[in-house]
Structure formats: structure tokens, C-alpha cells
Amino acid sequence: MTLALILGCAGPTLSPEEAAFFREVQPWGFILFKRNVETPEQVRALTTALRETVGRADAPILIDQEGGRVQRMTRPHWQTYPSGRAYFRAGGPEGGPALAHLGARLMAHDLAQVGINVDCAPVLDVPVPGAHDVIGDRAYGTDPAVVAAFGRAVAEGLMAGGVLPVMKHMPGHGRAGADSHHALPVVAAGLDDLEAHDFQPFRALADLPMAMSAHVVFRALDPENPATTSATVIREVVRGRIGFSGLLMTDDLSMNALSGTFRERAAAAFRAGCDIGLHCNGVRAEMEEVVAASPVLAGEALRRADAALARLSPAQAAFDPAEARARLDAGLAAAA
DSSP: OOEEEEEEOSSSSOOHHHHHHHHHHOEEEEEEOGGGOSOHHHHHHHHHHHHHHHTOTTOOEEEOEEETTEESSOTTTSOOOOOHHHHHHHHHHHHHHHHHHHHHHHHHHHHHHTTOOEEOOOBOOOOOTTOOTTTGGGSSOSSHHHHHHHHHHHHHHHHHTTOEEOEEEETOOTTOSSOTTTSOOEEOOOHHHIIIIISHHHHHTTTSSEEEEOOOEETTTOSSSOGGGOHHIIIIIIIIISOOOSEEEOSOTTSTTSOSOHHHHHHHHHHHTOSBEEEOSOOHHHHHHHHHTOOBSOHHHHHHHHHHHHTOOSOSSOOOHHHHHHHHHHHHHHTO
16 A cells, blocks of 8 residues: 655665665655755665565655756756746746756756656745845746746656656745745735636646645634645635545655644645645654655545546656757857
8 A cells, every 4th residue: 555645765875774764654755955965876775675675666756846946956966957946037937948848858858868857846926025034036927827838848848858846835835935945934815816826827828737835824724724734725725616636645644834733734634635744854763754744635635636647657758968958058059
């Protein structure tokens, strides 16, 4: 039986204790961070070892590889990529999406080479003036239609390279006045403003297979609970107004925006309607609490998980990464 969880590990190799724990728990997938990344050979060995613990060759292994401030695989072994906003600055609303698609296709090549098959991108949050910089230039722009166009290009670039995208942070982190890694953001905007601005990119990309929730309170929707643990937000907005029918995972359950024990956080997220829990830091005691509150992946959540993995396919066409990188660099340099 597979547990409805994605878990992290502590370092660049699995300890015997970690391997035994994952073998017993059987999480649906895993996530990697910079602490897990050293060389291509090492990452490939780690992804292989993780999949061996659960006995599934297609087990999802995720990473946050957006570009800019958020990229876990960097030099000297991998090329670096620009922020989301840099693509807009380089090509504007007309030419920018093609550059963003090319960048995503290159990132997918890097990820697939080391056994990573899910990227936590695109960022579909739309910042507003005065918001915290936690999103900032990670966003493709400040116009919802522009963000949607760039997000679509990135998602299609990733899938063309055999990597599933995860759009984030649903239903929108762009207005947050705090960094949810450290505190709980509370958004006071009314429903009409949220509909016209924050929800729009997610609605436009609601056909994508996977999304990540926002640890943000929307007073107009649920003044007590962040979206991750709000049945009202998930039922009425994510599944209702936005129309997303894919797999919904939590943002990291160890972030300080959430309160309560780790067991309570996980239980609240699943109660609210999240399909998969995400715990990232690899701390065993925290993982054990999350595991204790997590269900077996079954029913609609299992159907959504299977549907997402069914959209994984090998790279769709011959691809020359050196030539593609030259084109990307030229496109970015032309606007410099």
C-alpha cells in the first residue's frame, strides 16, 4: 500500500535507516533539495536508491527548479537559469513565452538525466504592489494573462522533456505580505479582486496534472484557515471556481505558516481535501508524525495520482541541449 505522502531525505546518500524507513512507509514520492545534490552521478544514484525503497520505477521524484533564486541544481555541474521575470524582460509578452518554453525544455533535460521526473514549476502567483518579495521576480509578470501565457509555455516545455509540472501556489500567493516559510500570510482582498487577478492563471491552466497549495489565509474565503487546511478554499475555489481536477499536494508541512504538531498539520490538510502531503526537510521525528496522520493513497486521490503519472512520457523529439542553450543565451542577451 502506498501512503499519500512525498518525503525528503537528509543528505546526498540514503542511510540504511532512511532506506528501511521509506521501505516500511511506502510514500508515493520524494523531493530533493540542495543538500541532496552534489554531482550528476550522485543524484542519479540517489534517485535510483529512492525508487528501490518503494519498488516503483515511476515513483515521482520532485525538485524545485524554477530558475533565478530557486534552483537546486546549479554550477559547476549544471547550467543556471534566469528567473521567471527575466523571460518577460527579455522577450515581452510576445517573445518571452518562447524563451521560457526553451528554458523549461532545457531544465527538463537536466532533470531527466538524473532521474527526476517532476518539477515544482511554473509559479502562477501574480504579485501586487506592497506584497512580500517571497514571490517577487519568481513571477513571470504582474498581469494575470501574461502569467498564464508564460506558465503554459513552461509547463509544456517541461512535459516535452518528460518531466511533469506542478503549478504553484494555488489559489495564489502573490498578495501575501509575509513569507509563508516563516509566518502565516493573511490576504484581505475581496472575492471579486481574487477572481479577477489571483485565480485567473490557475483557471487558465486547470488542465495541468498537478498543483501545490498555498499556506495563505484568504479572509474573504476562510478567515481562520490557510488554503492548505481549508475545506472551503479547496472545495469552493480550487475544485469549484478554478475548476482544477488534478492532483493537489500541500506546500511543505514543515513551514512556519502552519501551526500545531506535524501530525495535526497533516491531518488538517487531508481533512480539507488535499490529495498528497509534502514534507521536505528529511527530519525523521517530524516525518514519523506526518506518517501517523496520512492515509493510504486511495479513491479519488489515487485516481488523480495515476492520471498525473499517466501523462509522463519520454522526451517527445530529438533534442540538442548545446544548440538549445545557445539559442536561449542569445535570446536573453539580445535584451540585455
